[in-house]
Amino acid sequence: MAEQADLKRTPLHGEHVRLGARMVPFAGFEMPVQYTGLMEEHRAVRERAGLFDVSHMGEIFVRGPRALEFVQRISCNDHSKMTVGRAQYTGLMAPQGTFVDDMLVHKMAEDEYLLVVNAANLEKDFAYLEELASDEEGVRVENESGRWAQVAFQGPLAAEILQPLVDVDLAAIRYYRFVNGKVLGHEAIVARTGYTGEDGFELYTAPDPAPEIWRAILEAGKDRGVLPAGLGARDTLRLEAGMCLYGNDIDETTTPLEAGLGWIVKLDKGDFIGRDILERQAEEGVERRLVGFEVTGRGIARHGYAVALEEGGEPVGTVTSGTHSPTLGKAIGMAYVPADSAEPGTPLFIEIRKRWTPAVVVPLPFYSRKKKTTTK
Amino acid sequence: MSVPNDLRYTRTHEWVREEGDTVVVGITHYAQEQLGEVVYVELPEVGRTLDAGEELGTLESVKAVSEFFSPVAGEVAEVNERLDDEPGLVNDDPYGEGWLVKITVSGDGAELMDAAAYEAFLAEEGH
Incomplete structure (x- = not known):
């Protein structure tokens, strides 16, 4: 094991160790990347529910x-x-x-x-x-980060399993809303938000009660197939849902309009930092766009791989995120490509270990759940 | 830790089973556990000649790509084609149905460890 003494630990560190999680350094924290297995944890969230420690946020x-x-x-x-x-x-x-x-x-x-x-x-x-x-x-x-623990309980069964543990009516919390309530008697922000493409909740509490809450949720869900889920599953889940990961798909060199996040850009709201640049991009159009792709050949296109428009051609872009989709059973990813090559159906070639492998632009998200939580 | 006694091992976590003048090669239980669920296996072409230590192919899991190497010098005699459709065999049965390649040995191999030595090697590495 590498020296990890300089890494921070979340209030749930002891739980992860007890559960036999594989711990990895992530954003200065020692975090669980998986417990029982990435695919199994991924499927638990899609089909039942999974519990994530996101106290590092x-x-x-x-x-x-x-x-x-x-x-x-x-x-x-x-x-x-x-x-x-x-x-x-x-x-x-x-x-x-x-x-x-x-x-x-x-x-x-x-x-x-x-x-x-x-x-x-x-x-x-x-x-x-x-x-x-x-x-x-x-x-x-x-900055109150040190005063908060956060767990994300995500999946179609999340509301049902969590309800007996909280003093608020979860059905009354619509998507992207939150309330101040109590979890097992401990003050909490109960938010219907998440990063998996499933229904679910993010619970913000003080650090001390976090282990008790963590154990209680797993206990309440153990007969329903609820699993603790690590950063590995969190990444495959968010990518299937077409959600951007900072440092991969968006960063200080990319704008929301290039990233296909035009829906979060409100140019008519008044001035804000960077507005002039976004207004110009909105008028003139962007030069490159973040698109979803499926690999039609063999292999997984990963972060940093080159993208070309023809086999062996000059690279025109880069893969920002890529994985094997456990839900779809194929290799998927996102990449920046020239704006005129961003239409679904556009053929791409991705250099996977020196081999130009065919891929195709597809609409995002790769996966969306059938039943939507009410938003209005 | 699952390390069968009848196999020999490399420092890059391949196992080798001798069957006459051919050897069967796979990756160890430890290696598949580290890699996670394998979703693609890239195998060499039958007939390719190899030096000991040469890259034989790649294994991809959701999280990582990992190369595997030829423990011996020789020629690729057979590859496990089932892995094209069932790459998970590498995880489920690494010493059996999840074998990777059979090689006809033509020269001396690299130095291989027996089970006890491999277990000591794993312990030394801090696993």
Whole structure:
């Protein structure tokens, strides 16, 4: 084992060790990549439910009378119409119109927003936000990541299994909404959000009760095939659902419009960081687009592999994420390609270990669940 | 840890079973466990000549790609074609149905370990 003394541990570390998880370094944390097996965990989430430790995620609070104004300035989405108890996906914007990070904005109160950001970006995000807030009156930015544990309980059975453990009516929490409630008597934010393409919840609690909650959910679901699920399954699940991973599919060189995330860009909401660049891209069109593809030949196209439009041709793009889809049983991925080659059906060739392998552009997402949670 | 006594092992976690002048090659239980569920297996062409230690093919799991190597010098006599459709055999039965390649040995092989030595090697590596 490599020296892991410099890695942080989540409040659930002991649970992972007890369950025999394979632990890996991830974003400065020692995290479970799998427990029983990636495919099995993946299927549990699609067919039943799976429990993830996502305590590594960052929690940054924006507070003060001008909190909304500040959130509007840093984000490309429009948060002015949110009511308390709503969550919205958006980009934390750089002046280049690109992503400093992607995040979930939760409206906790009229003067309080919770930003849930990627663990790998937490320090960078917080420094950026502090700098931006330093010349503003009436807004405070606070990094409370160390005070929160977070678990994600995802899958079609999640609501049913979780209900007896909470004091709120889960059926009343619609998709991308949250409430303050109690889990096993412990205060929690209960949010109907997730990163798997399934129905499910993300529970934010203090660190101390997290192990008790973790064990209780697994116990409540053990006869229904509920499994703990690791980062491996989290990645294959989100990719099937066509969700972007920061550092792979989006980063400081890519804009939301290039990433196919035009739905989070609200140019008419007023000014925000990077807006001028996005407005120009919206008018003139983007040069490249993030697309989904299926490998029609053999092998898995992985992050960083070259993409060409003909066999052995000049590379025109790069695979940003790629895996074997446990649900579809084929190799899938996402890649940036020239905008005029982004139509579904466009043939691509991907260099998989020196062999140009045929692939085809397909619509995203690769997978969407049949029954949608009500959003309105 | 599953390390059968009747096989010999490499430092790159292949196992070797001697059958007359041919050897059967696969990857060990430990190797398949590290790799996770195998979803593609790329095997060499029958008839290819090999040096000991030469790359024989690749195994892909959802998370990782891993090469495997020829423990001996020789010629590829047969490959396990079932793995095209059932790559999971490598995980389910690494020492049996999940074998990879048969090689007709033409020269001296690399130094192979017996089961006890391989187990000691795994322990030394901290597994």
